[in-house]
Amino acid sequence: xxxxxxxxxxxxxxxxxxxxxxxxxxxxxxxxxxxxxxxxxxxxxxxxxxxxxxxxxxxxxxxxxxxxxxxxxxxxxxxxxxxxxxxxxxxxxxxxxxxxxxxxxxxxxxxxxxxxxxxxxxxxxxxxxxxxxxxxxxxxxxxxxxxxxxxxxxxxxxxxxxxxxxxxxxxxxxxxxxxxxxxxxxxxxxxxxxxxxxxxxxxxxxxxxxxxxxxxxxxxxxxxxxxxxxxxxxxxxxxxxxx
Amino acid sequence: xxxxxxxxxxxxxxxxxxxxxxxxxxxxxxxxxxxxxxxxxxxxxxxxxxxxxxxxxxxxxxxxxxxxxxxxxxxxxxxxxxxxxxxxxxxxxxxxxxxxxxxxxxxxxxxxxxxxxxxxxxxxxxxxxxxxxxxxxxxxxxxxxxxxxxxxxxxxxxxxxxxxxxxxxxxxxxxxxxxxxxxxxxxxxxxxxxxxxxxxxxxxxxxxxxxxxxxxxxxxxxxxxxxxxxxxxxxxxxxxxxxxxxxxxxxxxxxxxxxxxxxxxxxxxxxxxxxxxxxxxxxxxxxxxxxxxxxxxxxxxxxxxxxxxxxxxxxxxxxxxxxxxxxxxxxxxxxxxxxxxxxxxxxxxxxxxxxxxxxxxxxxxxxxxxxxxxxxxxxx
Numbered sequence: 001x002x003x004x005x006x007x008x009x010x011x012x013x014x015x016x017x018x019x020x021x022x023x024x025x026x027x028x029x030x031x032x033x034x035x036x037x038x039x040x041x042x043x044x045x046x047x048x049x050x051x052x053x054x055x056x057x058x059x060x061x062x063x064x065x066x067x068x069x070x071x072x073x074x075x076x077x078x079x080x081x082x083x084x085x086x087x088x089x090x091x092x093x094x095x096x097x098x099x100x101x102x103x104x105x106x107x108x109x110x111x112x113x114x115x116x117x118x119x120x121x122x123x124x125x126x127x128x129x130x131x132x133x134x135x136x137x138x139x140x141x142x143x144x145x146x147x148x149x150x151x152x153x154x155x156x157x158x159x160x161x162x163x164x165x166x167x168x169x170x171x172x173x174x175x176x177x178x179x180x181x182x183x184x185x186x187x188x189x190x191x192x193x194x195x196x197x198x199x200x201x202x203x204x205x206x207x208x209x210x211x212x213x214x215x216x217x218x219x220x221x222x223x224x225x226x227x228x229x230x231x232x233x234x235x236x237x238x239x240x241x242x243x
Numbered sequence: 244x245x246x247x248x249x250x251x252x253x254x255x256x257x258x259x260x261x262x263x264x265x266x267x268x269x270x271x272x273x274x275x276x277x278x279x280x281x282x283x284x285x286x287x288x289x290x291x292x293x294x295x296x297x298x299x300x301x302x303x304x305x306x307x308x309x310x311x312x313x314x315x316x317x318x319x320x321x322x323x324x325x326x327x328x329x330x331x332x333x334x335x336x337x338x339x340x341x342x343x344x345x346x347x348x349x350x351x352x353x354x355x356x357x358x359x360x361x362x363x364x365x366x367x368x369x370x371x372x373x374x375x376x377x378x379x380x381x382x383x384x385x386x387x388x389x390x391x392x393x394x395x396x397x398x399x400x401x402x403x404x405x406x407x408x409x410x411x412x413x414x415x416x417x418x419x420x421x422x423x424x425x426x427x428x429x430x431x432x433x434x435x436x437x438x439x440x441x442x443x444x445x446x447x448x449x450x451x452x453x454x455x456x457x458x459x460x461x462x463x464x465x466x467x468x469x470x471x472x473x474x475x476x477x478x479x480x481x482x483x484x485x486x487x488x489x490x491x492x493x494x495x496x497x498x499x500x501x502x503x504x505x506x507x508x509x510x511x512x513x514x515x516x517x518x519x520x521x522x523x524x525x526x527x528x529x530x531x532x533x534x535x536x537x538x539x540x541x542x543x544x545x546x547x548x549x550x551x552x553x554x555x556x557x558x559x560x561x562x563x564x565x566x567x568x569x570x571x572x573x574x575x576x577x578x579x580x581x582x583x584x585x586x587x588x589x590x591x592x593x594x595x596x597x598x599x600x601x602x603x604x605x606x607x608x609x610x611x612x613x614x615x616x617x618x619x620x621x622x623x
Contacts, residue, residue, distance in 0.1 A: 070534060070616045091538055098536020105620070109531045113252040123535050125245050134245075170535075 016043035017210060018067065018178065023076035025062050025233075036062045037233040040076070044178075049204040049211045051224035058230040060214040061182060067212060068180045069097045081177055098126050102171030106183035108163040110155040116142065116166045117151040123174040141169040145199060161192030168199060178210035179203070185220050197223045246545070253549055257521070261553065264517050268557020268599075269564065271506045272592050276565025278499045279588035283420075284573075284581055295455060296356065298484045299448040299465055302475040306331075308444035309474050311434075314349075317448055320464045322457040327352035328445035330433055332426075334397035334406060336387075343383055345397065345426040347433040347446075356449055359417050366391070366412025374432045377408035380423035381415050382572060395426075402437050422581050424573070449481065507599060514603035518550045522607035529611050530619030543612040550604025551597060558596025562589055 020042040027034045036059045044050060052060045065071040066078060069085050072093075077086045085096055102123075110119045120141055124134045142148045145165040155163050164184060171179055181200065185193035197220055203209040204225075213224060221227045229236045254261050299317060301307035311328070318326045330347035350371055354360060362370070362378060370376045379389055389395065395408040408428050416423050434442055452461050462478040469476045522529070529542060537545075562584070568574070569584045 065617050068534070070620075091540075094533070094536055094538045097534065103531075103534050105531075109527065109620075111249075111252070111528050111531070113256045114249065118248055118252070122249075122532070125249075126536050131245070 017046040017048075017081055018042070018044040018212075019077075019079040020067075021077045021079075023063075023066065023078065024074045025059070025066060025071070026074045035233055037066070037073070040233075040235055042228075042235065044210065044212070046210055047204065047208045049200075049223070049225045050213070051221035051227040052212070052214045052230055053216070053218070053221050053227055054230035059233040060230050062233075063230065064180050064182055064212065064214050068101045068103060069093045098123065098174070100177040102174070102176040102179040104164070104167050104171045104179060104181040104184045106186040108155070108160070108167045108187075110163055110166055110170075112155050115152050115154055116147060116158065116169075119155070119166055120151075120169045120173050122170060127174065137173050138169075141173040142166075144172070145169045159192070160188050161195055164188060164192070164196050165199065168196070168203075172203065172207075172209070178212060181211060181213040181215075183215055183217075184213065185215070185217055193217070193220070250545070250549060250552065253521075253525075254552065260517060260521075264514055264553050265557040265560065267510065267513055268554055268596060269561035271510050272558040272561030272596060273565045274506060274561075275503060275592050275595065276562050276584050276588065277568065278502060279592070280565065280569045280582050280584045282499050283583065283585055283588065295451055296481040297450050297452060297458065297461060297465075297478055298481050299450065299476050299478045300484070301447075302466075302477040305447065307474075308441070308446055309448065309476065311443050311445050313469065313474070313476070314445065314448065316468060317450060317465055320461060320468070322452050322454065322461045322464075324451045324453050325352060325355050326448055326450040327356040328430065328448045330430060330444075330446040331401075332397070332399070332428075332433070333401050334399050336395065336397050341387070343386075343424055343426055344422075345428070347430040348427045350429050350431075353427070356451055359421050360414045361417065362412050362414045369411035370429070373409060373411065374429060374435070375407065375409050376411040377426060377428040378412045378414050379410060379427075380425045381413050382423040383426060384410075384413050386424070386572070402433065402441060404436070406436070419583060419585065420581055424581075503595075507595065510599050511603050514550060514554065514599060515606060518546070518604050518607040519610075521549075522546055522611050526614065526619050529614055530616045533614065533616045534620070539612040542614075543608045546608035546611045547601060547604045550607070551600035554596045554600025554603070555593070558593055562592045565592075 020040055023037055023040040023042075024035070025037040027036060040063070052063065054060050062071065066073050067080075069088070073086055077084050079085070080096075080100055083096070085093060088096060110116075111122070114122075117138055120138045121134055124137055127134075129137065138151070139148060142151050145168050147162060147165050147169065150158060150162060150166075153162075155166070158166065164187075168184075179200075184200070185196050188196060200211055200213070201223055204211055211224075213220065215221050299309070299313070301309050308330075314326055314328060317323060327349040329349075332345035332347055334345055335341070336343070354362065354367070366378070370378055377395060379395075383389075389410055391410055391412065393410045395410055397406045397408065398404075399406055414423070414425075414427070415421075430445075452458060458480060465478045466476050532542065533539075566584050566589065569582055573582045
């Protein structure tokens with residue numbers, strides 16, 4: 001068993017792909033301050049597959065949002081591949097997100113009026129790739145998720161599992177630094193969920209993707225190399241690591 | 244261009260709603276086009292009036308004649324380079340609904356003073372050579388299917404009797420605003436056949452002056468010359484006369500502005516509401532686009548482009564329909580002889596469409612830009 005990561009409330013080295021230091025996130029509602037994350041430290045290496053578990057309100061999704069540059073912390077820092085993202089302006093953060101993060105959502109969140117091909121192509125429209133190059137990338141991504149024959153189908157013409165495959169193809173098509181999965185199997189039946197998890201496994205195993213996944217599903221978490229537990233905004237030290 | 248499928252897919256998302264919004268723009272801009280053509284028609288005299296021409300009418304009223312003897316006296320006023328005269332005939336061709344303007348003209352000077360009109364030489368020579376000859380404007384001849392050689396029967400009203408004219412030619416205007424619906428015949432024929440009260444008279448005089456700077460002096464000289472006579476005159480520029488003539492028909496400009504403003508604000512509300520609904524429905528999708536790396540300014544532009552595209556398609560459609568209608572000419576049977584949609588009006592219409600598209604899309608676009616991804620994703 002290799003040491004997948006270091007975590008806790010103390011200082012850590014900072015040589016990983018993703019380094020989180022003293023991360024706090026709080027919301028203010030009226031006179032009340034709600035601390036969603038407190039003093040979180042975490043280091044994730046390239047190629048790691050990490051699952052975050054915890055009860056509702058423990059801060060899992062907030063952590064995912066912060067790691068994905070969708071939200072900014074109240075305190076602390078997040079460094080990805082040497083770039084600290086916590087102080088980036090909105091525009092820079094958006095550009096950073098396009099380059100480094102692939103999102104996979106629970107509800108797939110495909111654009112219903114676009115075909116599978118056009119949905120997968122969306123991240124590439126922000127690049128300088130030519131039409132032919134974009135087509136090549138999209139075809140490859142769809143082939144990787146086993147949907148090359150469904151590329152002209154619209155989301156309503158696909159099953160839940162197929163839609164999530166399209167969403168995965170969209171997440172990987174621009175070859176981001178890491179993937180963030182928010183309950184990727186939460187809306188799927190067991191069979192489809194297993195298929196999706198196997199696909200994510202393959203992305204980590206065969207394509208060396210770094211995957212961070214929030215899940216309530218212990219069977220999904222079992223697939224990860226390591227499962228981290230969050231409680232009341234704090235990472236607890238019961239790391240479950242698997243070879 | 245690479246974003247076109249995304250824009251197009253959004254436009255086709257709710258086909259009925261998009262069609263109705265485009266339709267409302269088309270109707271509004273069609274209305275705008277017709278109003279603009281109507282305004283242009285009412286302002287035709289002013290638009291086609293020569294800047295270097297003065298008009299001399301009876302001081303009492305335009306319909307009161309002046310002695311024909313005034314022609315030479317006016318011609319001798321320093322600064323006047325040419326004079327011609329007209330009679331308004333006001334006859335009926337077959338049926339009263341076939342209204343068109345008929346003028347008895349001075350064949351010697353007509354084309355010298357009104358050089359924006361042209362008649363082929365052989366046709367003009369035929370006109371000069373035959374007392375009962377007549378010349379029709381190109382559009383007038385098209386309207387009734389007249390050919391050279393036709394006999395045009397006109398029943399007199401002010402000038403009693405049945406009048407027969409021999410059509411020997413057609414005139415054309417050199418500019419779009421030139422009236423090609425007039426009917427000209429020779430004033431000497433009118434003088435010969437008219438009753439005694441109408442002989443030796445001119446309806447009004449039109450004259451050219453050497454210099455515009457001289458207009459006021461020439462006006463004063465002419466009116467001074469005939470002051471305290473039985474036929475006092477009123478001399479003014481042709482444009483001033485045309486403007487006062489248009490004013491007699493009502494404040495068309497005010498009407499157009501009022502209707503246009505109502506249409507504009509109604510459209511603004513309708514499209515603003517439609518765009519707001521369209522953006523609200525897509526909150527989740529906009530959040531996803533933001534998560535994928537689409538920036539605030541992109542989404543602002545994206546929504547604005549969408550609303551503007553709807554507006555411009557509708558505006559274009561409406562204006563094309565209006566143009567087609569105006570190409571078929573005067574819809575009133577002669578009351579609005581110059582009924583056309585000018586390039587300026589078309590440009591103004593497209594500008595109006597663009598403005599409404601931008602303004603109506605501004606608030607929804609701003610909302611899309613300001614949308615917090617985290618909040619929107621939480622609601623999904």
